[in-house]
């Protein structure tokens with residue numbers, strides 16, 4: 001049995017999207033992050049980090065959206081969303097997944113939780129310093145897609161593209177959303193056309209950036 005603890009549009013979104021894309025039967029547990037449910041003892045018992053997502057598989061809770069995405073894609077090779085371990089694309093796939101999770105996603109943590117690094121008095125400066133770093137990340141990714149696209153692995157769609165589109169979505173209300181970069185916009189357009197995206201939106205009750 002697979003259970004996903006999620007909040008609409010949060011880092012859990014890519015895990016939910018891949019569960020749908022891969023056809024994995026699962027149940028959803030809404031975590032009301034605005035009410036602080038992710039910090040309650042019963043949730044911390046599943047995920048001591050106090051964030052979503054948590055994926056519980058056969059009673060074992062696991063966290064980290066990128067790791068969950070890679071695990072799900074590896075466990076369902078029929079969907080071909082992860083190059084196999086002996087595939088020459090596997091190192092690039094690992095590179096992009098880790099880059100998105102380690103270099104791009106933390107910038108959004110700074111943007112959405114700007115009090116964390118330096119307190120409430122400094123949120124404006126944190127955001128002012130973070131926006132150009134997010135834009136620089138988009139510029140680098142767009143240049144990569146321009147030269148090597150349409151997907152991060154060229155002609156091969158992978159879980160990394162789903163991850164990237166989730167991160168792109170998070171920029172929709174930033175001064176310069178990711179869709180201002182044409183190759184990123186084209187990637188999002190392709191991924192959003194998948195039936196799984198429509199279903200994901202319905203199930204999470206999302207409307208923005210449809």
Ligand SMILES: N[C@@H](CCC(=O)N[C@@H](CS)C(=O)NCC(=O)O)C(=O)O
Pocket residue numbers: 009010011012033038050051052053063064065066109
């Ligand atoms: N590295 C974690 C980050 C998860 C994360 O920061 N989730 C956010 C939502 S996007 C969250 O739960 N925030 C609530 C909080 O920090 O209290 C992952 O990728 O799974």
